[in-house]
Amino acid sequence: MAIDSEAGQAAPLVVAETARSEEAVTVEVAGDIDISTSPRLRAELFELLADGPGAAVIDMTGVGFCDSSGLSVLVQLNRHCQELGIDLSFAPSKVLHRAIELTGLLPTLKMADR
Numbered sequence: 001m002a003i004d005s006e007a008g009q010a011a012p013l014v015v016a017e018t019a020r021s022e023e024a025v026t027v028e029v030a031g032d033i034d035i036s037t038s039p040r041l042r043a044e045l046f047e048l049l050a051d052g053p054g055a056a057v058i059d060m061t062g063v064g065f066c067d068s069s070g071l072s073v074l075v076q077l078n079r080h081c082q083e084l085g086i087d088l089s090f091a092p093s094k095v096l097h098r099a100i101e102l103t104g105l106l107p108t109l110k111m112a113d114r
Helices: 038-048 068-084 094-102
Strands: 014-020 024-033 055-066 087-092
Touching (some): 014 038, 024 038, 038 068, 055 068, 055 094, 068 087, 068 094, 087 094
Antiparallel strands (some): 014 024
């Protein structure tokens, strides 16, 4: 888990819509994703994509830690977007990309062009 050395605590989760057009939405996710924050992450991402934009990019370059519950949210969101016809892609941090790669999810989750 990424620890804020000054406060001695995990980095708080931040989920924010950063851009929206008629065709696409970009959502930024930063902080740590674990068993305590993944339910909120799921709820907020599903809500932000509820209107079914044509495309969505989830910018997760600010994620310092992600456990299996967070990866599960990404898989659930991916499946949900496929059902709705939303072209979903993720821009992961190096830490998150490595977790996705190690768990064999790289072929399942589309990575955004960097």
